[in-house]
């Protein structure tokens with residue numbers, strides 16, 4: 001037995017996947033063989049969601065059918081809506097999202113059916129309903145009425161509609177769509193691996209996605225997009241940025257939105273997202289965060305040679321779109337449900353219980369003394 005420890009499973013290949021490929025050497029990320037940059041420019045998010053779930057890009061009639069399926073499944077039950085309305089207002093929306101998917105599992109007639117067909121139906125239901133649940137909390141915690149989904153709006157348009165009661169300019173919707181495309185899938189990251197681990201005991205998709213959401217919440221993973229915004233708010237104005245980031249590095253602090261376990265010379269998703277962040281900044285006539293972005297990025301690369309990851313541009317982009325900071329990671333969730341679901345289905349198809357070993361470093365063998373002898 002090889003008892004060498006690889007903390008954090010660093011560099012360990014644990015299984016195969018056909019869902020996506022991360023190639024850090026050539027700075028590339030593909031979903032089912034298609035480069036994400038290409039998908040961002042040529043597709044809407046629903047096409048990419050279909051691709052991630054089914055393995056192929058849809059033709060027109062397949063896309064229309066998929067959109068109709070989503071429309072049909074977007075409503076959440078009155079029960080779930082009431083639960084969301086009664087959740088503590090201070091709850092983190094990620095905890096609300098996790099609980100909502102868990103409740104969907106209680107309500108779903110096929111929860112215990114792990115066949116490929118049932119899993120695909122459940123994946124579509126979770127994918128369609130989760131944005132509705134998240135948007136319901138977005139409004140309910142502010143004492144506002146919950147807005148139901150509207151037929152014939154796109155996935156992204158519907159999310160804006162349910163959160164704000166209106167759909168913004170098409171350029172803003174496109175930037176949001178692009179962020180969802182970039183967030184949809186990223187191989188064996190922490191939350192996906194969590195989902196696959198849960199699945200490996202032959203547990204159900206609702207449970208696996210509930211666990212994945214809990215995993216994504218952490219600031220070293222999806223929660224980083226929220227932390228980026230908190231950092232930018234602390235910096236306040238571009239004139240402070242240089243000093244702020246240098247101080248932070250002097251204190252050896254971890255700067256959120258930078259660094260990556262796999263990409264060491266830049267995250268392949270960043271140039272595309274940065275381009276759309278800039279567009280949103282121009283439309284909203286708010287260039288402050290863009291200037292802070294550039295200064296912090298420059299210092300991080302010059303001093304540490306550490307590049308931004310995709311959470312760095314998405315954070316301020318969502319802020320400029322009007323979303324509350326603690327809703328940034330739930331937005332990540334509504335997209336990544338596609339990647340998680342694809343991996344859960346892949347795990348079911350060729351399952352092997354995930355059960356690593358550990359090296360024991362606790363007390364040596366001890367004799368139990370009776371209570372009155374201790």
Ligand SMILES: CC(C)(COP(=O)(O)OP(=O)(O)OC[C@H]1O[C@@H](n2cnc3c(N)ncnc32)[C@H](O)[C@@H]1OP(=O)(O)O)[C@@H](O)C(=O)NCCC(=O)NCCS
Pocket residue numbers: 008219220221222224253254255256257258259260261262304306309310311
């Ligand atoms: C993502 C992350 C966890 C990857 O970590 P990892 O592969 O385990 O790499 P390490 O944390 O061991 O980092 C290697 C070195 O770079 C430094 N480093 C990595 N990311 C850093 C960051 N964001 N800010 C400052 N220093 C960083 C580490 O301090 C470490 O330095 P050391 O060797 O002097 O101790 C890490 O980069 C990080 O914490 N980033 C911030 C959170 C974030 O943005 N997460 C979203 C990821 S998509």
